[in-house]
Amino acid sequence: MKKIILGIETSCDETAAAVVADGRSIMSNIISSQIPVHQKFGGVVPEIASRKHVELISAVIQEALNEAGVTFRDISAIAATYGPGLVGALLVGVSAAKALAYTLELPLIGVNHIESHIYANFLANPALEFPMVCLVVSGGHTDLVYLTGHNNYELVGSTRDDAAGESFDKVARVIGLGYPGGPLIDKLAPEGNPQAIDFPRAYLEHGSLDFSFSGLKSSALNYVNKAVMKGEDINKADLAASFQQAVVDVLVDKTIAAGKRYNVKTVLLAGGVASNTRLRQELTRKAADLGLRVEYPPPVLCTDNAAMVACAGYHKYISGRFAPLTLNAVPGLKLGVEKY
Amino acid sequence: MKMFSDSPGQTIAAGRALGKLMKPGSVVCLRGKLGAGKTHFAKGIALGLGIQEHITSPTFTIINEYEGRLPLYHVDAYRLDDGEAYELGLEEYLYGPGVTLIEWPERIEGLLPDEYLTVMIDYIETDSEARELQFLAGGPGYGTLVDKLAQTLTKELNTCVCSRD
Numbered sequence: 001m002k003k004i005i006l007g008i009e010t011s012c013d014e015t016a017a018a019v020v021a022d023g024r025s026i027m028s029n030i031i032s033s034q035i036p037v038h039q040k041f042g043g044v045v046p047e048i049a050s051r052k053h054v055e056l057i058s059a060v061i062q063e064a065l066n067e068a069g070v071t072f073r074d075i076s077a078i079a080a081t082y083g084p085g086l087v088g089a090l091l092v093g094v095s096a097a098k099a100l101a102y103t104l105e106l107p108l109i110g111v112n113h114i115e116s117h118i119y120a121n122f123l124a125n126p127a128l129e130f131p132m133v134c135l136v137v138s139g140g141h142t143d144l145v146y147l148t149g150h151n152n153y154e155l156v157g158s159t160r161d162d163a164a165g166e167s168f169d170k171v172a173r174v175i176g177l178g179y180p181g182g183p184l185i186d187k188l189a190p191e192g193n194p195q196a197i198d199f200p201r202a203y204l205e206h207g208s209l210d211f212s213f214s215g216l217k218s219s220a221l222n223y224v225n226k227a228v229m230k231g232e233d234i235n236k237a238d239l240a241a242s243f244q245q246a247v248v249d250v251l252v253d254k255t256i257a258a259g260k261r262y263n264v265k266t267v268l269l270a271g272g273v274a275s276n277t278r279l280r281q282e283l284t285r286k287a288a289d290l291g292l293r294v295e296y297p298p299p300v301l302c303t304d305n306a307a308m309v310a311c312a313g314y315h316k317y318i319s320g321r322f323a324p325l326t327l328n329a330v331p332g333l334k335l336g337v338e339k340y
Numbered sequence: 341m342k343m344f345s346d347s348p349g350q351t352i353a354a355g356r357a358l359g360k361l362m363k364p365g366s367v368v369c370l371r372g373k374l375g376a377g378k379t380h381f382a383k384g385i386a387l388g389l390g391i392q393e394h395i396t397s398p399t400f401t402i403i404n405e406y407e408g409r410l411p412l413y414h415v416d417a418y419r420l421d422d423g424e425a426y427e428l429g430l431e432e433y434l435y436g437p438g439v440t441l442i443e444w445p446e447r448i449e450g451l452l453p454d455e456y457l458t459v460m461i462d463y464i465e466t467d468s469e470a471r472e473l474q475f476l477a478g479g480p481g482y483g484t485l486v487d488k489l490a491q492t493l494t495k496e497l498n499t500c501v502c503s504r505d
Contacts, residue, residue: 012401051427086403088429139400161379169399170374214379214397219377222468229465239503331405 003076003317004068007310008061010093011113013087015056018306019068019075023314024126027068029307031301032056037192051090062095064306072104079109079313081116081324081340083333090329098325110323111311114143114335115153117270119198119312120301128295135255136306137279138271139165139180142211142251144258150315155335156258157209164247165273167213167272170242171220175236185240192237194245197223201250209258216246244278252282259292262293269296272303341475341490343497346463350497351377351461352384354473357492358459359388360486361441364410367453369445372461377471378443382414383460385441398443402428411438417442422450455479457486 002021013303015032023297035324040083065071094110101108105193118134133156136143142164144157162170165182172181177188199219220243227234259267273279274296284294301308316322323340330339345351358368368385370378383395388420391408398404398416406412413433417425425448433440434453445452475490477483 051429084401086401086428087405158394160394163400164396166399174374187492218375221373225463331403332407 005313006075007306008080008097009306009309010053010089011081014248014304015053015060016306017061017064018310019064020310023311026307028064030060030064031201032060038104047203052310057096074085077107077317079309081113083330087329087331107322109316110327111309116308116312117118120297120308121268123311124297125260125295133258133264134268136162136271137273144209146262153304153336159211174224188237189241189244191230192241195242196238197242199246248278266293274302275299297326341486343473345471347469348380351380354386356388359385364437366439367456368441369458372445376461393476413440416443420447432472443450452465458484
């Protein structure tokens with residue numbers, strides 16, 4: 001019999017719910033900002049509004065069931081993101097999941113947000129083989145994770161200051177491209193020369209798999225400020241291309257280094273920045289030279305969504321890793337640590 | 341009170357001195373342009389609170405929480421307005437037991453408490469590494485704090501000039 005998991009995700013801006021069968025077939029994947037569900041409430045949902053999750057959550061879950069053509073009776077377990085994220089936002093999803101698990105007498109599963117981004121890869125490509133290394137890269141995270149099996153991972157590198165996606169946003173802000181900056185820089189960069197400006201690449205101590213993007217951000221801002229002071233025009237495309245290249249170089253080199261160190265055959269990309277064209281191209285090209293396979297999810301599964309939560313939840317379900325009804329939101333949850 | 345910092349290291353040291361003086365419920369508003377060194381100063385405050393973890397930017401996540409001698413709530417309000425900050429429950433942090441550090445406080449002026457400390461970090465045109473740090477007490481409690489901080493900074497950071505105004 002099919003195991004159908006209802007996944008719930010409210011760690012940040014999005015209220016999301018999804019129904020996934022056997023950890024691979026997505027029966028529905030609802031994200032509040034993408035559907036007109038909020039029209040019922042007679043207004044625009046602000047970009048950030050934890051308390052709005054409360055208003056949206058029931059409708060989003062119902063929509064996920066409707067679109068999947070199932071009822072609560074068909075569900076095998078409820079999985080929800082319980083950290084890391086905003087405590088007020090996380091609590092809404094966790095509380096909804098607990099209430100459903102309790103009343104429907106279903107197992108409750110707590111999922112780590114970073115872990116769920118990694119599992120988006122299993123939705124896109126169920127035939128992945130361990131061990132693997134995954135770069136989780138988004139507006140809020142830049143983590144290198146070594147995976148030896150389902151539910152078995154180790155954080156081997158992460159940013160010490162800014163996340164990669166955030167540095168894209170801030171540079172885009174300064175040159176007036178708008179928000180979110182990542183996709184806009186990605187779009188503009190092919191028109192510029194990636195060698196035009198020699199931005200610094202921070203590799204940190206020898207052998208370190210950690211990242212630092214704050215120096216690069218400052219360097220790009222200084223470049224813009226100096227040009228403004230001198231009254232010179234900036235070539236935005238050159239700046240976008242050179243900046244993007246500096247970020248991509250470090251991400252790719254460290255990911256490949258991690259792949260070599262842990263002797264894996266497959267490296268994965270996950271998170272919003274995994275949609276970056278240059279990152280995908282460069283990682284695929286450099287990995288191919290070493291016989292490494294590169295996989296990444298389609299863009300819709302790279303951004304925050306609940307299908308990835310249901311997928312991660314499925315793999316916990318089949319190994320019996322259930323959370324008690326005392327499950328709480330853990331805003332600073334670390335990868336590989338279960339806090340319940 | 342003003343001080344001059346000649347490097348990110350010194351900006352961190354200044355933050356650390358302030359972190360050591362923080363009390364439950366302290367609120368610090370951190371103002372400065374992108375790249376001025378707000379995150380460096382925040383790292384210092386965390387060190388002063390005995391927090392071991394790396395302090396990463398809260399821009400995307402809005403609020404990062406850390407456990408130390410006192411809890412630290414590191415907020416980036418850039419993407420917020422008063423209404424959204426209210427929806428987020430920000431006042432629960434501001435009037436909670438920890439230290440709240442707010443970057444881009446101008447976005448949520450209406451939600452700030454009556455008393456808080458403002459730290460302004462400015463570029464110095466002649467030197468891309470150097471910064472001017474200004475500490476402005478908003479309320480009598482913070483006046484005493486700024487006096488104590490001035491003493492510590494003068495004693496400990498002997499390469500910078502601190503001046504009362």
